[in-house]
Amino acid sequence: MALPTYASPLERLWYYTYLTICVLIFLFLIAPILVVIPLSFNPDADFTLGAEFLDPATYSLRWYDTLLTLGHPATADAPRDDAWWSAVWERSTWVQAAKNSLWVGLWATILATTLGTIAALGLSRPEMPYRRLIMALLISPMIVPIIIIAVGMSFFYAKACVAPDSAMALIFGWMLSEKGCLANSHLGVIVAHAVLGIPFVIITVTATLSGFDQSLIRAAQSMGANPRTVFFKVIMPLILPGVISGALFAFVTSFDEVVAVLFIAGPDQQTIPRQMFNGIREAISPAILAVATILVVISVLLLATVEVLRRRSDRLRGVTGR
Amino acid sequence: MADAAQILTTADGRPLKAALAAAQGRAKRRAFLLVLPLLLFVLLTFLVPIAYMLMRSVEHDGFAASAPALVEWFDENPDFDPANPPEEAFAALVQDLARMQEERTTGIAGTRINYSVPGSISMFKKGAREAAGLEPPYKEALLAVDANFGRPALWRGMASASNAYTAEFYLVASDRKLTDAGWARGGDKERIYLYLFGKTFMISALITVICLLLAFPVAHLLATLPMSKAALLMILVLLPFWTSLLVRTTAWIVLLQEQGVVNNLLVGLGLLDDKGRLSMMYNMTGTVVAMTHVLLPFMILPLYSVMRVIPPSYARAARSLGATSWTTFRRVYLPQTLPGIAAGSLLVFILAVGYYITPALVGGADGQLISNLIQFHMSKSNWSLAAAIAAMLLAAILILYWIYDRLVGIDRLKFG
Numbered sequence: 001m002a003l004p005t006y007a008s009p010l011e012r013l014w015y016y017t018y019l020t021i022c023v024l025i026f027l028f029l030i031a032p033i034l035v036v037i038p039l040s041f042n043p044d045a046d047f048t049l050g051a052e053f054l055d056p057a058t059y060s061l062r063w064y065d066t067l068l069t070l071g072h073p074a075t076a077d078a079p080r081d082d083a084w085w086s087a088v089w090e091r092s093t094w095v096q097a098a099k100n101s102l103w104v105g106l107w108a109t110i111l112a113t114t115l116g117t118i119a120a121l122g123l124s125r126p127e128m129p130y131r132r133l134i135m136a137l138l139i140s141p142m143i144v145p146i147i148i149i150a151v152g153m154s155f156f157y158a159k160a161c162v163a164p165d166s167a168m169a170l171i172f173g174w175m176l177s178e179k180g181c182l183a184n185s186h187l188g189v190i191v192a193h194a195v196l197g198i199p200f201v202i203i204t205v206t207a208t209l210s211g212f213d214q215s216l217i218r219a220a221q222s223m224g225a226n227p228r229t230v231f232f233k234v235i236m237p238l239i240l241p242g243v244i245s246g247a248l249f250a251f252v253t254s255f256d257e258v259v260a261v262l263f264i265a266g267p268d269q270q271t272i273p274r275q276m277f278n279g280i281r282e283a284i285s286p287a288i289l290a291v292a293t294i295l296v297v298i299s300v301l302l303l304a305t306v307e308v309l310r311r312r313s314d315r316l317r318g319v320t321g322r
Numbered sequence: 323m324a325d326a327a328q329i330l331t332t333a334d335g336r337p338l339k340a341a342l343a344a345a346q347g348r349a350k351r352r353a354f355l356l357v358l359p360l361l362l363f364v365l366l367t368f369l370v371p372i373a374y375m376l377m378r379s380v381e382h383d384g385f386a387a388s389a390p391a392l393v394e395w396f397d398e399n400p401d402f403d404p405a406n407p408p409e410e411a412f413a414a415l416v417q418d419l420a421r422m423q424e425e426r427t428t429g430i431a432g433t434r435i436n437y438s439v440p441g442s443i444s445m446f447k448k449g450a451r452e453a454a455g456l457e458p459p460y461k462e463a464l465l466a467v468d469a470n471f472g473r474p475a476l477w478r479g480m481a482s483a484s485n486a487y488t489a490e491f492y493l494v495a496s497d498r499k500l501t502d503a504g505w506a507r508g509g510d511k512e513r514i515y516l517y518l519f520g521k522t523f524m525i526s527a528l529i530t531v532i533c534l535l536l537a538f539p540v541a542h543l544l545a546t547l548p549m550s551k552a553a554l555l556m557i558l559v560l561l562p563f564w565t566s567l568l569v570r571t572t573a574w575i576v577l578l579q580e581q582g583v584v585n586n587l588l589v590g591l592g593l594l595d596d597k598g599r600l601s602m603m604y605n606m607t608g609t610v611v612a613m614t615h616v617l618l619p620f621m622i623l624p625l626y627s628v629m630r631v632i633p634p635s636y637a638r639a640a641r642s643l644g645a646t647s648w649t650t651f652r653r654v655y656l657p658q659t660l661p662g663i664a665a666g667s668l669l670v671f672i673l674a675v676g677y678y679i680t681p682a683l684v685g686g687a688d689g690q691l692i693s694n695l696i697q698f699h700m701s702k703s704n705w706s707l708a709a710a711i712a713a714m715l716l717a718a719i720l721i722l723y724w725i726y727d728r729l730v731g732i733d734r735l736k737f738g
Contacts, residue, residue: 011647022543025536026558029618032573033565035583039576115360122356127349134357136723139732141368143723145676147693148712151700152371155378155709191367198364203735256566259678263700276568280683284575292569299564303557
């Protein structure tokens with residue numbers, strides 16, 4: 001809002017006050033995220049932002065090193081050879097958590113994106129019956145408090161077991177817990193996270209499809225394309241940006257999710273958020289800040305990807321102005 | 323003949339109306355088939371667990387399964403006088419207590435009664451230890467072990483618990499308790515559940531108002547700046563949105579705790595005495611500040627999308643007709659932003675009511691919300707009570723969700 005030329009002095013004063021307020025609010029939004037970054041390079045365990053932050057020579061990677069060595073058998077000053085690194089890969093608590101988080105996040109994303117995209121295609125058709133009701137149901141995992149979902153899942157997944165030596169156990173057994181249940185298993189966490197990611201996929205993909213020109217499908221069909229060709233050559237390239245942003249949302253949801261993990265996962269499904277949650281509960285160590293910094297960097301990269309995709313999608317659909 | 327000529331037919335002679343209906347039915351089925359796999363997935367992994375939880379909130383067979391003799395006696399004498407149960411009832415109770423001791427089910431049965439009549443677990447344990455050695459008349463013998471076995475409240479509780487299906491957990495979760503005269507409201511100090519529900523709603527409302535006050539100027543600025551600048555500033559809003567919740571909570575702990583950045587800074591500048599450090603973390607203040615930060619983007623985004631399409635010419639027209647800038651804002655601009663205010667406020671409020679992680683980490687003792695109470699009862703294995711509280715919270719959320727859908731429409735949800 002530019003100031004009009006006829007503005008009175010009082011209005012000018014108000015305008016600059018308003019700008020100042022906005023700057024302060026932006027600071028409130030962004031400062032907490034930025035503040036963890038310098039603190040994670042602080043060699044001391046106190047949280048002071050003093051003059052030493054102007055001097056990069058005092059920065060230390062001590063807390064990042066802790067991430068590698070926590071749960072690692074060797075002493076801290078052992079030589080960093082191949083054996084040391086392979087021990088890090090196999091034993092370090094945070095590396096294990098990262099592996100679990102990525103594995104669960106990847107499968108939850110694939111599951112949510114595949115099912116969500118196909119469903120969004122159906123939901124965007126004008127002839128879809130009970131559209132509003134189904135949409136409300138599919139969005140609800142985002143609205144229903146996570147604690148309620150987690151309580152329900154912890155009851156049900158403990159009972160959702162396959163009988164040992166049954167055909168089901170042969171097919172699914174390897175993904176379930178030792179008792180053959182969804183609780184305490186990777187599959188349990190994956191499906192829980194997939195459910196939580198589905199609303200985001202549905203929302204982004206249906207938003208992309210809302211600008212989709214249905215006559216393109218008829219045009220392709222009239223030129224003899226079969227449904228498969230229509231999907232892969234016409235629909236998919238156009239909605240791909242929406243699908244990818246949906247997938248990224250689903251991944252972030254899983255990557256950041258802790259409550260369901262706390263309720264349904266066992267000791268083998270230690271994820272980064274769970275590790276952080278426990279770390280924050282006990283005594284907050286600067287090692288947590290090192291993890292936080294890494295996560296901030298990841299979210300900046302993800303945000304940049306989504307923004308690029310959104311612009312591309314807008315351009316493809318002919319939406320201008322943004 | 324004239325009628326037949328009027329019925330339009332397709333090229334292959336079928337009536338047009340029927341052919342159209344068939345084609346539309348096919349299209350409907352095809353659209354539905356696309357949604358079906360996801361619907362089944364959500365049904366199995368989300369709806370069934372929640373339905374199961376609702377079932378657990380009205381079902382608890384801890385007592386009914388371990389006290390068969392009493393269950394039978396209660397079945398035969400539904401109208402017994404709880405103030406003065408007859409000898410046969412005591413005989414059945416002693417028989418069941420002895421059986422519980424043998425089968426080691428005293429804890430489960432006692433826990434079930436304990437929900438409505440506090441103190442029952444220890445009584446049951448004591449009774450079960452002695453039960454095998456008791457001689458008739460059982461009434462006097464049992465009352466000699468513990469006089470509380472004659473309390474009418476206990477007998478009411480046992481009669482009610484002899485049925486595995488019960489609404490008792492909802493009564494307990496709304497601060498009722500079983501007295502000698504029947505169910506009654508607890509004393510003022512015992513109203514923890516409804517108090518916490520009320521507190522959760524008040525805090526959520528407070529956070530919603532703060533979010534609205536903070537989001538309004540920012541959304542307005544973003545909506546009125548030129549596109550290129552707005553897109554740049556938008557990143558400042560979206561980055562917190564994309565950043566891990568735990569990272570943001572950690573950041574607030576680091577900033578606000580007693581040895582945190584803000585306190586250190588104030589002490590360092592001499593504005594604060596070292597002993598007078600502000601306690602802004604691990605209490606209600608911490609919860610409100612951190613939650614406001616987490617939920618603020620959910621208010622800014624809907625406001626922004628509404629404000630962006632408000633034509634600036636309306637405000638200019640109002641000004642040219644002689645309205646002051648305040649009147650222009652109040653009478654022309656603000657009413658046009660109402661859809662955004664409604665959308666953002668409802669969303670923030672809904673998300674705040676069910677919040678768990680932030681209060682759990684930064685709330686300390688007095689910053690806990692209803693979700694944390696559910697988790698508390700889950701950790702104490704009070705599953706049915708946790709399920710009942712969760713069901714009450716779910717009901718509140720579903721009503722809000724329904725209002726949101728009516729007022730805003732769920733297909734209007736968007737990110738970025």
